Amino acid sequence: MKEGKHKKESVFELNGGMPPLGQALPLAFQHIVAMIVGCVTPAIIIAGVAGLSGEDKVIIVQAALVVSALATLLQVFPVGFRKGSLQFGAGLPLIVGVGFAYVTSMSTIVEGYGIATIFGAEIVGGIVAVLVGLSYNKIKSLFPPLIIGIVILCIGLSLYPIAIRYMAGGQGSETYGSWQNWLVAALTLTVVIVCNNYGRGIIKLASVLIGIIVGYGVALGFGMVDFSAVGRAGIFALPKIMHFGIEFEVSSCVAIGLLFAINSLQAMGDVTATTIGGMDREATDKELRGGILGFGLSNIIGAFFGGLPNVTFSQNVGIVTTTKVVNRWVAALAAIILGIAGILPKFSAFLTSVPQCVLGGATLTVFAAITVTGIRMIFNTGLSVRSGFIVGIAVALGAGVTQASDALCGFPSWMTVVFAKTPVVIAAVVSILLNLLLPKDKEER
Numbered sequence: 001m002k003e004g005k006h007k008k009e010s011v012f013e014l015n016g017g018m019p020p021l022g023q024a025l026p027l028a029f030q031h032i033v034a035m036i037v038g039c040v041t042p043a044i045i046i047a048g049v050a051g052l053s054g055e056d057k058v059i060i061v062q063a064a065l066v067v068s069a070l071a072t073l074l075q076v077f078p079v080g081f082r083k084g085s086l087q088f089g090a091g092l093p094l095i096v097g098v099g100f101a102y103v104t105s106m107s108t109i110v111e112g113y114g115i116a117t118i119f120g121a122e123i124v125g126g127i128v129a130v131l132v133g134l135s136y137n138k139i140k141s142l143f144p145p146l147i148i149g150i151v152i153l154c155i156g157l158s159l160y161p162i163a164i165r166y167m168a169g170g171q172g173s174e175t176y177g178s179w180q181n182w183l184v185a186a187l188t189l190t191v192v193i194v195c196n197n198y199g200r201g202i203i204k205l206a207s208v209l210i211g212i213i214v215g216y217g218v219a220l221g222f223g224m225v226d227f228s229a230v231g232r233a234g235i236f237a238l239p240k241i242m243h244f245g246i247e248f249e250v251s252s253c254v255a256i257g258l259l260f261a262i263n264s265l266q267a268m269g270d271v272t273a274t275t276i277g278g279m280d281r282e283a284t285d286k287e288l289r290g291g292i293l294g295f296g297l298s299n300i301i302g303a304f305f306g307g308l309p310n311v312t313f314s315q316n317v318g319i320v321t322t323t324k325v326v327n328r329w330v331a332a333l334a335a336i337i338l339g340i341a342g343i344l345p346k347f348s349a350f351l352t353s354v355p356q357c358v359l360g361g362a363t364l365t366v367f368a369a370i371t372v373t374g375i376r377m378i379f380n381t382g383l384s385v386r387s388g389f390i391v392g393i394a395v396a397l398g399a400g401v402t403q404a405s406d407a408l409c410g411f412p413s414w415m416t417v418v419f420a421k422t423p424v425v426i427a428a429v430v431s432i433l434l435n436l437l438l439p440k441d442k443e444e445r
Contacts, residue, residue: 042308259309
Protein backbone atom coordinates (compact mmCIF):
# COMPACT_ATOMS: atom_id res chain seq x y z
CA MET A 1 0.00 0.00 0.00
CA LYS A 2 2.80 2.39 0.89
CA GLU A 3 4.68 1.54 -2.30
CA GLY A 4 1.63 2.42 -4.43
CA LYS A 5 1.22 5.67 -2.54
CA HIS A 6 4.88 6.55 -3.16
CA LYS A 7 4.45 5.93 -6.90
CA LYS A 8 1.40 8.17 -7.00
CA GLU A 9 3.16 10.93 -5.10
CA SER A 10 6.25 10.71 -7.29
CA VAL A 11 4.64 12.89 -9.95
CA PHE A 12 4.74 15.75 -7.42
CA GLU A 13 8.51 15.42 -6.98
CA LEU A 14 11.08 16.73 -9.46
CA ASN A 15 13.24 13.62 -9.06
CA GLY A 16 10.44 11.27 -8.06
CA GLY A 17 11.43 8.58 -10.52
CA MET A 18 9.57 7.44 -13.62
CA PRO A 19 5.84 7.16 -12.82
CA PRO A 20 3.68 4.40 -14.35
CA LEU A 21 2.90 5.05 -18.03
CA GLY A 22 -0.83 4.99 -17.37
CA GLN A 23 -0.40 7.85 -14.92
CA ALA A 24 2.21 9.84 -16.83
CA LEU A 25 0.61 9.64 -20.29
CA PRO A 26 -2.53 11.72 -19.59
CA LEU A 27 -0.43 14.27 -17.70
CA ALA A 28 1.96 14.53 -20.66
CA PHE A 29 -0.94 14.73 -23.12
CA GLN A 30 -2.28 17.68 -21.12
CA HIS A 31 0.94 19.54 -21.92
CA ILE A 32 0.72 18.57 -25.61
CA VAL A 33 -2.86 19.85 -25.90
CA ALA A 34 -1.88 23.17 -24.34
CA MET A 35 1.07 23.87 -26.65
CA ILE A 36 0.66 22.02 -29.98
CA VAL A 37 -1.26 24.82 -31.72
CA GLY A 38 1.11 27.51 -30.49
CA CYS A 39 4.09 25.44 -31.59
CA VAL A 40 3.12 24.77 -35.21
CA THR A 41 1.07 27.88 -36.08
CA PRO A 42 4.07 30.28 -36.33
CA ALA A 43 5.76 27.78 -38.65
CA ILE A 44 2.65 27.61 -40.84
CA ILE A 45 2.38 31.42 -40.90
CA ILE A 46 6.02 31.92 -41.91
CA ALA A 47 5.75 29.16 -44.51
CA GLY A 48 2.82 31.04 -46.03
CA VAL A 49 4.68 34.37 -46.03
CA ALA A 50 7.70 32.71 -47.65
CA GLY A 51 5.52 31.07 -50.30
CA LEU A 52 6.92 27.62 -49.57
CA SER A 53 5.71 24.60 -51.51
CA GLY A 54 3.47 22.04 -49.85
CA GLU A 55 6.42 19.72 -49.25
CA ASP A 56 8.52 22.47 -47.68
CA LYS A 57 5.61 23.50 -45.44
CA VAL A 58 5.52 19.96 -44.12
CA ILE A 59 9.29 20.01 -43.53
CA ILE A 60 9.19 23.27 -41.54
CA VAL A 61 6.32 21.99 -39.37
CA GLN A 62 8.23 18.74 -38.81
CA ALA A 63 11.26 20.77 -37.76
CA ALA A 64 9.16 22.82 -35.35
CA LEU A 65 7.97 19.67 -33.58
CA VAL A 66 11.33 17.86 -33.50
CA VAL A 67 13.33 20.90 -32.35
CA SER A 68 10.71 21.64 -29.68
CA ALA A 69 11.13 18.07 -28.44
CA LEU A 70 14.93 18.36 -28.31
CA ALA A 71 14.79 21.78 -26.64
CA THR A 72 12.35 20.49 -24.02
CA LEU A 73 14.57 17.50 -23.25
CA LEU A 74 17.55 19.84 -22.84
CA GLN A 75 15.62 21.91 -20.26
CA VAL A 76 14.45 18.77 -18.44
CA PHE A 77 17.78 16.90 -18.52
CA PRO A 78 20.48 19.61 -18.68
CA VAL A 79 23.98 19.13 -20.02
CA GLY A 80 26.60 20.13 -17.44
CA PHE A 81 30.18 21.36 -17.70
CA ARG A 82 32.85 22.26 -15.14
CA LYS A 83 31.66 19.46 -12.87
CA GLY A 84 28.10 20.73 -13.01
CA SER A 85 28.86 24.36 -12.11
CA LEU A 86 27.79 25.40 -15.61
CA GLN A 87 24.81 23.70 -17.19
CA PHE A 88 22.75 24.20 -20.34
CA GLY A 89 19.15 23.65 -19.27
CA ALA A 90 17.29 24.46 -16.09
CA GLY A 91 16.71 20.86 -14.98
CA LEU A 92 13.01 21.69 -14.58
CA PRO A 93 9.78 20.56 -16.32
CA LEU A 94 9.77 23.36 -18.92
CA ILE A 95 8.00 22.81 -22.25
CA VAL A 96 9.57 24.59 -25.22
CA GLY A 97 8.05 25.52 -28.59
CA VAL A 98 8.21 28.02 -31.46
CA GLY A 99 7.48 31.52 -30.13
CA PHE A 100 4.84 33.90 -31.49
CA ALA A 101 7.02 36.76 -30.25
CA TYR A 102 9.22 36.43 -33.35
CA VAL A 103 6.47 36.14 -35.99
CA THR A 104 6.25 39.80 -37.01
CA SER A 105 10.02 40.25 -37.29
CA MET A 106 10.39 36.92 -39.10
CA SER A 107 7.68 37.91 -41.60
CA THR A 108 9.55 41.11 -42.38
CA ILE A 109 12.85 39.26 -42.78
CA VAL A 110 11.31 36.63 -45.07
CA GLU A 111 9.73 39.27 -47.29
CA GLY A 112 13.00 41.18 -47.61
CA TYR A 113 15.73 38.54 -47.58
CA GLY A 114 14.24 35.05 -47.74
CA ILE A 115 13.68 32.31 -45.19
CA ALA A 116 17.35 31.28 -44.92
CA THR A 117 18.07 34.66 -43.30
CA ILE A 118 15.81 33.75 -40.37
CA PHE A 119 18.04 30.83 -39.43
CA GLY A 120 21.19 32.94 -39.60
CA ALA A 121 19.57 35.53 -37.34
CA GLU A 122 18.40 32.73 -35.04
CA ILE A 123 21.97 31.50 -34.59
CA VAL A 124 23.08 35.02 -33.68
CA GLY A 125 20.09 35.32 -31.33
CA GLY A 126 21.03 32.05 -29.66
CA ILE A 127 24.55 33.38 -29.10
CA VAL A 128 23.06 36.56 -27.60
CA ALA A 129 20.99 34.42 -25.22
CA VAL A 130 24.07 32.44 -24.19
CA LEU A 131 25.90 35.70 -23.45
CA VAL A 132 22.92 36.92 -21.42
CA GLY A 133 22.96 33.67 -19.47
CA LEU A 134 26.65 33.94 -18.72
CA SER A 135 26.34 37.54 -17.52
CA TYR A 136 22.69 37.79 -16.45
CA ASN A 137 23.51 39.10 -12.95
CA LYS A 138 25.22 42.12 -14.47
CA ILE A 139 22.70 43.03 -17.18
CA LYS A 140 19.32 41.97 -15.81
CA SER A 141 18.86 45.48 -14.36
CA LEU A 142 18.48 46.70 -17.95
CA PHE A 143 15.29 44.66 -18.28
CA PRO A 144 13.01 45.33 -15.28
CA PRO A 145 9.36 44.15 -15.43
CA LEU A 146 8.31 47.53 -16.89
CA ILE A 147 10.55 47.08 -19.96
CA ILE A 148 9.55 43.45 -20.46
CA GLY A 149 5.89 44.45 -20.11
CA ILE A 150 6.25 47.13 -22.80
CA VAL A 151 7.92 44.67 -25.16
CA ILE A 152 5.27 41.99 -24.61
CA LEU A 153 2.51 44.58 -25.12
CA CYS A 154 4.06 45.65 -28.43
CA ILE A 155 4.51 42.03 -29.51
CA GLY A 156 0.78 41.45 -28.99
CA LEU A 157 -0.15 44.62 -30.88
CA SER A 158 2.13 43.71 -33.78
CA LEU A 159 0.45 40.31 -34.15
CA TYR A 160 -3.12 41.62 -34.60
CA PRO A 161 -2.78 42.47 -38.33
CA ILE A 162 -1.49 38.93 -38.95
CA ALA A 163 -4.54 37.44 -37.22
CA ILE A 164 -6.95 39.70 -39.13
CA ARG A 165 -5.37 38.87 -42.50
CA TYR A 166 -5.59 35.19 -41.65
CA MET A 167 -9.24 35.52 -40.61
CA ALA A 168 -9.90 37.05 -44.04
CA GLY A 169 -8.37 34.00 -45.69
CA GLY A 170 -4.71 34.92 -45.96
CA GLN A 171 -3.33 37.81 -47.99
CA GLY A 172 -2.86 36.82 -51.61
CA SER A 173 -5.54 34.13 -51.45
CA GLU A 174 -8.12 34.08 -54.25
CA THR A 175 -10.91 34.13 -51.66
CA TYR A 176 -9.30 36.85 -49.47
CA GLY A 177 -11.99 38.81 -47.62
CA SER A 178 -14.88 36.51 -48.61
CA TRP A 179 -17.85 36.07 -46.29
CA GLN A 180 -17.13 32.34 -46.04
CA ASN A 181 -13.69 33.02 -44.58
CA TRP A 182 -15.06 35.49 -42.06
CA LEU A 183 -17.92 33.16 -41.10
CA VAL A 184 -15.55 30.25 -40.41
CA ALA A 185 -13.13 32.53 -38.55
CA ALA A 186 -15.91 34.06 -36.43
CA LEU A 187 -17.32 30.63 -35.58
CA THR A 188 -13.85 29.38 -34.60
CA LEU A 189 -13.28 32.44 -32.41
CA THR A 190 -16.71 32.00 -30.78
CA VAL A 191 -16.00 28.37 -29.88
CA VAL A 192 -12.64 29.33 -28.36
CA ILE A 193 -14.23 32.11 -26.28
CA VAL A 194 -17.06 29.87 -25.05
CA CYS A 195 -14.74 26.98 -24.12
CA ASN A 196 -12.26 29.30 -22.43
CA ASN A 197 -14.86 31.10 -20.32
CA TYR A 198 -17.46 28.42 -19.64
CA GLY A 199 -15.43 25.22 -19.93
CA ARG A 200 -13.71 23.40 -17.09
CA GLY A 201 -10.66 21.16 -16.94
CA ILE A 202 -9.50 19.83 -20.29
CA ILE A 203 -12.24 21.78 -22.14
CA LYS A 204 -10.86 25.09 -20.89
CA LEU A 205 -7.26 24.00 -21.35
CA ALA A 206 -7.83 22.86 -24.95
CA SER A 207 -10.11 25.76 -25.95
CA VAL A 208 -7.95 26.81 -28.91
CA LEU A 209 -7.59 23.22 -30.13
CA ILE A 210 -11.35 22.62 -29.85
CA GLY A 211 -12.02 25.84 -31.75
CA ILE A 212 -9.72 24.70 -34.56
CA ILE A 213 -11.42 21.30 -34.73
CA VAL A 214 -14.88 22.88 -35.02
CA GLY A 215 -13.68 25.47 -37.54
CA TYR A 216 -11.90 22.77 -39.52
CA GLY A 217 -15.13 20.78 -39.73
CA VAL A 218 -17.08 23.79 -41.02
CA ALA A 219 -14.31 24.60 -43.50
CA LEU A 220 -14.55 21.03 -44.81
CA GLY A 221 -18.23 21.68 -45.55
CA PHE A 222 -17.30 24.78 -47.57
CA GLY A 223 -14.65 22.84 -49.51
CA MET A 224 -11.80 24.96 -48.11
CA VAL A 225 -9.52 22.09 -47.04
CA ASP A 226 -6.81 20.83 -49.39
CA PHE A 227 -5.54 17.31 -48.62
CA SER A 228 -3.09 17.10 -51.52
CA ALA A 229 -0.03 17.63 -49.29
CA VAL A 230 -1.21 14.82 -46.98
CA GLY A 231 -1.45 12.44 -49.92
CA ARG A 232 2.05 13.28 -51.14
CA ALA A 233 3.67 13.14 -47.69
CA GLY A 234 5.62 10.07 -46.66
CA ILE A 235 5.01 7.97 -43.57
CA PHE A 236 8.38 8.46 -41.89
CA ALA A 237 11.14 11.04 -42.37
CA LEU A 238 13.89 12.47 -40.21
CA PRO A 239 14.53 16.25 -40.11
CA LYS A 240 16.78 17.56 -42.88
CA ILE A 241 19.87 19.50 -41.86
CA MET A 242 20.15 22.95 -43.49
CA HIS A 243 17.32 22.16 -45.91
CA PHE A 244 16.42 25.86 -46.18
CA GLY A 245 20.02 27.09 -45.96
CA ILE A 246 21.50 29.62 -43.54
CA GLU A 247 22.30 33.23 -44.43
CA PHE A 248 23.43 36.14 -42.26
CA GLU A 249 22.17 39.70 -42.75
CA VAL A 250 23.08 42.44 -40.27
CA SER A 251 19.72 44.17 -39.77
CA SER A 252 17.91 40.83 -39.38
CA CYS A 253 20.45 39.68 -36.79
CA VAL A 254 20.03 42.93 -34.83
CA ALA A 255 16.23 42.71 -34.81
CA ILE A 256 16.10 39.04 -33.79
CA GLY A 257 19.06 39.38 -31.40
CA LEU A 258 17.26 42.05 -29.36
CA LEU A 259 14.17 39.85 -29.13
CA PHE A 260 16.34 36.98 -27.90
CA ALA A 261 17.78 39.21 -25.17
CA ILE A 262 14.25 40.12 -24.03
CA ASN A 263 13.02 36.52 -24.18
CA SER A 264 16.04 35.39 -22.17
CA LEU A 265 14.71 37.42 -19.27
CA GLN A 266 11.22 36.07 -19.91
CA ALA A 267 12.68 32.56 -19.66
CA MET A 268 13.94 33.54 -16.21
CA GLY A 269 10.36 34.41 -15.31
CA ASP A 270 9.12 30.99 -16.45
CA VAL A 271 11.86 29.25 -14.44
CA THR A 272 10.96 31.25 -11.35
CA ALA A 273 7.23 30.65 -11.78
CA THR A 274 7.84 26.90 -12.11
CA THR A 275 9.83 26.63 -8.87
CA ILE A 276 7.63 28.98 -6.84
CA GLY A 277 4.30 27.66 -8.14
CA GLY A 278 5.25 24.01 -8.46
CA MET A 279 7.76 23.47 -5.64
CA ASP A 280 7.17 26.38 -3.23
CA ARG A 281 10.75 27.63 -3.43
CA GLU A 282 12.79 30.27 -5.21
CA ALA A 283 14.75 29.28 -8.31
CA THR A 284 18.48 28.85 -7.80
CA ASP A 285 21.05 30.83 -9.76
CA LYS A 286 22.09 27.57 -11.41
CA GLU A 287 18.55 26.93 -12.63
CA LEU A 288 18.06 30.52 -13.83
CA ARG A 289 21.36 30.66 -15.67
CA GLY A 290 20.89 27.14 -17.01
CA GLY A 291 17.42 27.95 -18.33
CA ILE A 292 18.76 30.89 -20.35
CA LEU A 293 21.81 28.97 -21.58
CA GLY A 294 19.59 26.06 -22.64
CA PHE A 295 17.30 28.51 -24.43
CA GLY A 296 20.26 29.89 -26.37
CA LEU A 297 21.89 26.55 -27.20
CA SER A 298 18.64 24.92 -28.37
CA ASN A 299 18.06 27.78 -30.82
CA ILE A 300 21.60 27.59 -32.21
CA ILE A 301 21.21 23.86 -32.83
CA GLY A 302 17.59 24.17 -33.95
CA ALA A 303 18.48 26.63 -36.71
CA PHE A 304 20.51 23.95 -38.48
CA PHE A 305 17.47 21.63 -38.48
CA GLY A 306 15.12 24.31 -39.84
CA GLY A 307 13.44 24.95 -36.49
CA LEU A 308 12.17 28.51 -36.01
CA PRO A 309 13.09 30.45 -32.82
CA ASN A 310 11.71 28.71 -29.74
CA VAL A 311 10.83 29.87 -26.23
CA THR A 312 9.63 28.35 -22.98
CA PHE A 313 5.82 28.14 -23.03
CA SER A 314 4.15 30.02 -20.21
CA GLN A 315 0.86 28.16 -20.65
CA ASN A 316 2.64 24.94 -19.72
CA VAL A 317 4.21 26.66 -16.72
CA GLY A 318 0.62 27.45 -15.75
CA ILE A 319 -0.25 23.75 -15.89
CA VAL A 320 2.69 22.90 -13.62
CA THR A 321 1.78 25.56 -11.07
CA THR A 322 -1.88 24.52 -11.11
CA THR A 323 -1.42 20.74 -10.88
CA LYS A 324 1.88 20.75 -8.91
CA VAL A 325 3.04 17.91 -11.19
CA VAL A 326 6.76 18.70 -11.44
CA ASN A 327 8.14 15.23 -12.21
CA ARG A 328 10.62 15.71 -15.03
CA TRP A 329 9.63 12.41 -16.68
CA VAL A 330 6.15 13.77 -17.40
CA ALA A 331 7.66 16.68 -19.36
CA ALA A 332 10.11 14.28 -21.02
CA LEU A 333 7.24 12.04 -22.16
CA ALA A 334 5.53 15.09 -23.67
CA ALA A 335 8.77 15.85 -25.53
CA ILE A 336 8.99 12.27 -26.82
CA ILE A 337 5.41 12.47 -28.14
CA LEU A 338 6.30 15.74 -29.90
CA GLY A 339 9.39 14.16 -31.42
CA ILE A 340 7.45 11.13 -32.71
CA ALA A 341 4.84 13.45 -34.25
CA GLY A 342 7.63 15.40 -35.91
CA ILE A 343 9.06 12.41 -37.79
CA LEU A 344 5.64 11.49 -39.22
CA PRO A 345 5.26 13.69 -42.34
CA LYS A 346 1.61 12.79 -42.84
CA PHE A 347 0.79 14.20 -39.40
CA SER A 348 2.71 17.39 -40.18
CA ALA A 349 1.02 17.64 -43.58
CA PHE A 350 -2.38 17.29 -41.93
CA LEU A 351 -1.53 20.24 -39.66
CA THR A 352 -0.67 22.39 -42.69
CA SER A 353 -4.08 21.61 -44.22
CA VAL A 354 -5.87 23.75 -41.60
CA PRO A 355 -7.35 26.75 -43.52
CA GLN A 356 -5.88 30.14 -42.72
CA CYS A 357 -9.24 31.57 -41.66
CA VAL A 358 -9.48 28.86 -38.97
CA LEU A 359 -5.98 29.64 -37.68
CA GLY A 360 -6.79 33.36 -37.64
CA GLY A 361 -9.95 32.89 -35.59
CA ALA A 362 -8.19 30.59 -33.13
CA THR A 363 -5.01 32.59 -32.65
CA LEU A 364 -6.68 35.97 -32.15
CA THR A 365 -7.33 35.00 -28.53
CA VAL A 366 -3.70 33.93 -28.15
CA PHE A 367 -2.49 37.30 -29.42
CA ALA A 368 -4.95 39.07 -27.15
CA ALA A 369 -3.61 37.10 -24.18
CA ILE A 370 -0.06 38.19 -25.05
CA THR A 371 -1.16 41.84 -25.11
CA VAL A 372 -3.00 41.54 -21.80
CA THR A 373 0.05 39.90 -20.23
CA GLY A 374 2.10 42.93 -21.19
CA ILE A 375 -0.52 45.31 -19.82
CA ARG A 376 -0.71 43.36 -16.58
CA MET A 377 3.08 43.44 -16.14
CA ILE A 378 3.10 47.20 -16.71
CA PHE A 379 0.34 47.86 -14.17
CA ASN A 380 1.97 45.55 -11.62
CA THR A 381 4.93 47.95 -11.54
CA GLY A 382 2.63 50.58 -10.04
CA LEU A 383 2.56 52.79 -13.18
CA SER A 384 3.90 55.98 -11.63
CA VAL A 385 4.09 59.24 -13.57
CA ARG A 386 7.61 58.32 -14.68
CA SER A 387 6.79 54.77 -15.78
CA GLY A 388 3.60 55.98 -17.48
CA PHE A 389 5.69 58.46 -19.46
CA ILE A 390 8.10 55.70 -20.50
CA VAL A 391 5.24 53.43 -21.60
CA GLY A 392 3.50 56.19 -23.52
CA ILE A 393 6.58 57.39 -25.43
CA ALA A 394 7.93 53.90 -26.17
CA VAL A 395 4.60 52.54 -27.46
CA ALA A 396 3.83 55.76 -29.36
CA LEU A 397 7.15 55.69 -31.21
CA GLY A 398 7.02 51.93 -31.78
CA ALA A 399 3.47 51.80 -33.08
CA GLY A 400 3.68 55.18 -34.81
CA VAL A 401 6.81 54.48 -36.85
CA THR A 402 5.49 51.04 -37.78
CA GLN A 403 2.20 52.45 -39.10
CA ALA A 404 4.05 55.19 -40.98
CA SER A 405 7.04 53.14 -42.13
CA ASP A 406 7.66 55.48 -45.07
CA ALA A 407 8.76 58.08 -42.52
CA LEU A 408 12.18 56.41 -42.58
CA CYS A 409 12.46 56.38 -46.37
CA GLY A 410 15.54 58.62 -46.22
CA PHE A 411 17.45 56.17 -44.04
CA PRO A 412 19.37 53.04 -45.11
CA SER A 413 17.20 50.01 -45.85
CA TRP A 414 18.60 48.06 -42.89
CA MET A 415 17.13 50.66 -40.51
CA THR A 416 13.71 50.08 -42.04
CA VAL A 417 14.01 46.35 -41.38
CA VAL A 418 15.14 46.86 -37.78
CA PHE A 419 12.87 49.71 -36.70
CA ALA A 420 10.01 50.32 -39.14
CA LYS A 421 8.45 46.89 -39.69
CA THR A 422 7.57 46.00 -36.11
CA PRO A 423 6.99 48.18 -33.01
CA VAL A 424 8.90 45.76 -30.77
CA VAL A 425 12.50 46.79 -31.43
CA ILE A 426 12.06 50.56 -31.34
CA ALA A 427 9.82 50.33 -28.25
CA ALA A 428 12.42 48.18 -26.49
CA VAL A 429 15.31 50.50 -27.32
CA VAL A 430 13.40 53.66 -26.36
CA SER A 431 12.06 52.21 -23.10
CA ILE A 432 15.52 50.96 -22.04
CA LEU A 433 17.11 54.35 -22.75
CA LEU A 434 14.37 56.32 -20.98
CA ASN A 435 14.49 54.01 -17.97
CA LEU A 436 18.25 54.60 -17.69
CA LEU A 437 18.16 58.36 -18.26
CA LEU A 438 15.04 59.64 -16.50
CA PRO A 439 15.28 60.41 -12.75
CA LYS A 440 13.54 57.78 -10.64
CA ASP A 441 10.58 58.48 -8.36
CA LYS A 442 10.99 58.06 -4.59
CA GLU A 443 9.17 54.72 -4.63
CA GLU A 444 11.34 53.39 -7.47
CA ARG A 445 14.55 54.50 -5.75
